[in-house]
Amino acid sequence: MVRAIESIRLVKQNARMTKSRRDFLSGTLALVAAGAPSTRVLRAEATPRVTSEPFSLGVASGYPTPTSMVLWTRIAPSPLEPDGGMAPEVFPVKWEVATDSAMKAVVRSGTAFASPEWAHSLHVEPQGLESGRDYWYRFTIGDAQSAIGRTRTATAKGTKLDRLRLAVVSCQQYEHGYFNAYRHMLDDNLDLITHVGDYIYEVSWGAKGVRSHGTPEAYTLDDYRARYALYKTDPDLSAAHAAYPWVVTWDDHEVNNDYADDISQENDDPDLFLARRAAAYRAYYEHMPLPARMIPVGPKMRLHSHYSYGDLLSITLLDGRQYRSPEACPRPGFAGSNNVTQDCAELELESRTMLGSRQEAWLGGILKSDNRAWNLLAQGTVMSYIDEDPSANKRFWTDAWNGYPAARARLMNFLSSAKIPNPVVLSGDIHAFIASGLHQTAADLESPVVASEFVTTSVSAQALPQSTLSAWQAANPNLLVATSEYRGYTRLDITPARLQADLIAMDSVKTPKSGRKTLHSFAVESGRPLPVKA
Numbered sequence: 203m204v205r206a207i208e209s210i211r212l213v214k215q216n217a218r219m220t221k222s223r224r225d226f227l228s229g230t231l232a233l234v235a236a237g238a239p240s241t242r243v244l245r246a247e248a249t250p251r252v253t254s255e256p257f258s259l260g261v262a263s264g265y266p267t268p269t270s271m272v273l274w275t276r277i278a279p280s281p282l283e284p285d286g287g288m289a290p291e292v293f294p295v296k297w298e299v300a301t302d303s304a305m306k307a308v309v310r311s312g313t314a315f316a317s318p319e320w321a322h323s324l325h326v327e328p329q330g331l332e333s334g335r336d337y338w339y340r341f342t343i344g345d346a347q348s349a350i351g352r353t354r355t356a357t358a359k360g361t362k363l364d365r366l367r368l369a370v371v372s373c374q375q376y377e378h379g380y381f382n383a384y385r386h387m388l389d390d391n392l393d394l395i396t397h398v399g400d401y402i403y404e405v406s407w408g409a410k411g412v413r414s415h416g417t418p419e420a421y422t423l424d425d426y427r428a429r430y431a432l433y434k435t436d437p438d439l440s441a442a443h444a445a446y447p448w449v450v451t452w453d454d455h456e457v458n459n460d461y462a463d464d465i466s467q468e469n470d471d472p473d474l475f476l477a478r479r480a481a482a483y484r485a486y487y488e489h490m491p492l493p494a495r496m497i498p499v500g501p502k503m504r505l506h507s508h509y510s511y512g513d514l515l516s517i518t519l520l521d522g523r524q525y526r527s528p529e530a531c532p533r534p535g536f537a538g539s540n541n542v543t544q545d546c547a548e549l550e551l552e553s554r555t556m557l558g559s560r561q562e563a564w565l566g567g568i569l570k571s572d573n574r575a576w577n578l579l580a581q582g583t584v585m586s587y588i589d590e591d592p593s594a595n596k597r598f599w600t601d602a603w604n605g606y607p608a609a610r611a612r613l614m615n616f617l618s619s620a621k622i623p624n625p626v627v628l629s630g631d632i633h634a635f636i637a638s639g640l641h642q643t644a645a646d647l648e649s650p651v652v653a654s655e656f657v658t659t660s661v662s663a664q665a666l667p668q669s670t671l672s673a674w675q676a677a678n679p680n681l682l683v684a685t686s687e688y689r690g691y692t693r694l695d696i697t698p699a700r701l702q703a704d705l706i707a708m709d710s711v712k713t714p715k716s717g718r719k720t721l722h723s724f725a726v727e728s729g730r731p732l733p734v735k736a
């Protein structure tokens with residue numbers, strides 16, 4: 203996303219390759235030839251040379267299980283500098299987990315090591331915690347203590363659970379607006395925040411915003427580190443990370459708009475793009491509360507995962523970028539998305555995949571063997587059928603699931619034939635709220651609805667005009683709502699009988715404080731996947 207605006211940028215970019223891109227491409231080759239440098243000097247005895255606020259990027263937690271979760275921080279006294287203001291040395295950092303908010307009753311503690319290879323980030327996984335309860339945590343380096351974060355373990359399988367509350371977010375373009383959605387979430391008493399992609403934007407685009415990246419498009423590891431650090435200095439984002447555990451998946455802008463596997467939007471040499479992807483994935487790992495098993499290896503990082511809460515909820519996070527087929531029928535000389543008609547024969551090919559065959563098989567296995575009362579699929583792009591041409595002709599935008607119809611059909615047929623209880627797809631990308639029922643045969647609205655979809659709007663990223671969304675809705679009655687006028691988030695209240703989705707709109711993101719309102723509420727009753735207005 204976003205097409206109209208981004209295609210202008212794309213044309214400009216291809217007209218003149220930027221200096222930083224040239225440097226990146228030549229620098230990458232030099233690095234490959236020389237082998238990556240490694241510096242490792244353990245200074246466990248010395249007092250760490252940390253001068254100003256070392257915890258400038260806050261604390262975070264994520265990926266809760268019934269006995270554990272990931273606790274994150276990054277030591278960065280000068281967060282926007284390439285080295286974070288840290289010497290290229292390893293520093294010991296103390297961590298503590300307590301059962302009270304004053305950190306008096308510490309139940310787990312230890313020392314972790316912040317190394318320059320990973321930008322002095324820490325990912326601690328305390329074990330043996332109690333299920334379904336709050337914990338508090340903090341880090342200490344030298345004399346400096348982090349803020350105290352709050353987190354919550356998941357509920358063990360076999361446990362009856364009456365209620366869960368989640369927020370779903372996507373698309374936080376720093377320049378376009380303030381992250382007010384996160385401040386409002388602090389009042390929501392959430393169990394979990396789920397981010398479905400575009401946590402950063404690698405590039406500036408769109409109309410003039412309220413603040414600036416201050417740096418050009420990201421290509422190198424230093425570039426992506428600085429971009430994550432900048433975003434994480436946002437006080438509302440930081441507060442939401444400290445208040446609740448998160449689970450995350452990415453979309454395209456964590457690396458490059460519209461990328462597909464090893465194909466960049468600019469159609470770079472795939473080996474060179476994979477070097478860029480490796481830098482972006484590494485910076486993503488460094489800045490998110492991700493478990494150690496997700497540590498990237500070069501350009502590969504296994505992000506898709508499955509988490510659950512008691513007998514009530516499973517949430518499967520899907521990676522729709524790393525393994526997908528290239529978008530069908532791109533514009534001549536380009537890669538990335540396009541608007542195509544029924545004349546694009548490639549679009550319908552059975553072999554085309556959004557998730558890759560291995561992730562697709564894994565998903566099927568997980569949903570069959572470990573489903574719960576509600577089964578959420580959190581992923582990047584819109585799954586609802588949208589034919590953008592109101593005439594008898596068809597027009598599909600190829601970056602989302604409308605560009606991968608065979609993959610969507612396989613998923614819908616699986617959900618139906620395996621009788622997966624209450625599948626609910628959570629999506630982002632389009633910077634608009636959409637609610638819909640997903641039909642077994644996408645283009646046939648007479649076919650049964652087999653899942654629900656809630657697309658959350660952007661936290662701040664600019665959107666297509668409402669007239670476009672209204673035209674889609676007029677031509678596609680499966681879209682129960684399609685509104686791009688508000689930035690915000692989606693809040694889910696889940697009980698055994700019912701899932702309610704509140705589409706929460708910010709009054710504005712042009713000022714750092716603004717009100718919110720619930721724009722629409724939809725309910726899904728267990729066993730009846732078509733959302734209804736609540």
Ligand code: CA
Binds near residue numbers: 203204454459460601
């Ligand atoms: Ca995109």
Ligand code: FE
Binds near residue numbers: 203399455631663
């Ligand atoms: Fe986006």
